[in-house]
Amino acid sequence: MNTFSYYSLGIALVMALGACSSGSRDTGAGLPGGNDVIPVRVQPLAAKGSAGTVAATGTFTTDDETALAFRSGGIIEQLLVREGDPFRKGQLLAAVESTEINTALQQVRLGLEKAERDYRRARQLYADSVATLEQMENAKTALDAAKQDVERASYQVNHTAITAPFDGYVLQRPVNVGQVVGPGTPVLLVASKAKGGWLLKVGVSDRQWSAIRVGDAATVTTDAVPGKELRAEVTRKSEGVDPQSGVFNVYLKLAEAPASSLASGLFGRATIQLEQTSDVWFIPYEALMDGDAGKAYVFVTNDGQTARRVAVNVSAIQQDHAVVTAGLEAGGSLIVSGSPYLRDGSHITIK
Known part of the structure; x- marks a missing residue:
């Protein structure tokens, strides 16, 4: 490559660098620098006495x-009221078929009779020194268990019907006669007067x-x-x-x-x-920056010359303002315009 070619290449590089520098300056024109004084508008911060509605x-x-249901499931045999019907306390409202439960009660009663006979025989044999103390005690335990079975079965029989717990009326009747329901399934929704x-x-x-x-x-x-x-x-x-x-x-x-x-x-x-439990501030929502899940940032100033970035809690966004519940207790003035150009510590002038 001759001398002329090197010289031409050098001029081209200088012109390209100059163009890039010029382009960079043009792109950043109008943006405030780190030491610029940024004009802003402010408003005084004053807590309000109402938390809103x-x-x-x-x-x-x-x-x-109250939702009424059967203690034990079964086939509904009777539904004596309809939606909207009034009733009196103690009135029979519904019942399920009780054949199976009554049969179970008879079985445990027969078991109780046998347990009573066994215990009397064991006690007599123990008195005659034929049976041991352990055998008599086992018979007594079997008798006590049979009594508990009868009590449990009697309880089930007594809960095959639903009676009104108070004076009232029927709100809903989601089931019908002949339907099979499980234990605890709502049969009637009722309310008092x-x-x-x-x-x-x-x-x-x-x-x-x-x-x-x-x-x-x-x-x-x-x-x-x-x-x-x-x-x-x-x-x-x-x-x-x-x-x-x-x-x-x-x-x-x-x-x-x-x-x-x-x-x-x-x-x-x-x-x-809402009951007022703490101070709240109503601020223009344009003053909020970087909001996320009730958290946001605003800029405030205490001396009118320096901007300070503070975190705030936002409880609601209403028609033309945001409700702030924490973060502005220090007072001062809120910067309501010019915030996008500010950083924490930026120099400002109030318009």
Whole structure:
């Protein structure tokens, strides 16, 4: 290669490097550097006195709604009530065929008679020094076991029928006469006349469940009582998720309900007023950075010259703001614009 070729190649490399440098400068134009002062907008941080509300829907029930079932399974022989029927305490509601259970009772009674004869004979033989003490004691043990068998069989016979535990009415009758049911299978769903009060059973998410406290006040509305808000309060919360609906159940007890206006299963809407347990902050959701599963970051400033990155807990995102429950206790001012250009310790100027 001659001298001219080396010279031409050197000029080409210099021009290429210059072009790359120029391109790099153009790409970064307009972005603040690490020492730049970044203009931002801020708003004062002040904790609010309200923790907000939870809206939920559900159905009305009573505080003694009960599923009735047979102690032992069998073929249903009698169903003496239908859905919606009223009943009185002690009234016979349903029964299963008892032939098999009665036969078992007769068998154990015969066994008891034999055990009694064996024990009397063993006791007499022991008194005549023919039988040993062990033989007499074994006969006594067999007698005691036979008595227990009779008691167990009698208990089974006494539970072949279902009687009403209180005055009430039938909500559901999921079975029919002639159907075979197993032990514990619900036969009748019943409720009282709501003497203990009406409940609205609502489903909420896990985050709402954790925010709701027993005793929180609520208002309830239903189409069955149009134009009226019913006062209620949270009386209990489920300790596990409902496997059918996948939500957590919360029970609201009505302070009072219009007579004959409510029925189990009616639809209702509730607004639960959360009890204030700690300070909360309502901030623009544009100020949040890197949100994930209730955690996020915001930038604040205490001196108006330096930005500080802090972690916050976000409990809810509402119409035009986010609800923060922790992380802003130090006060200062929240940076609401310019956050994407900031790093922890960035220099700022307030617009």
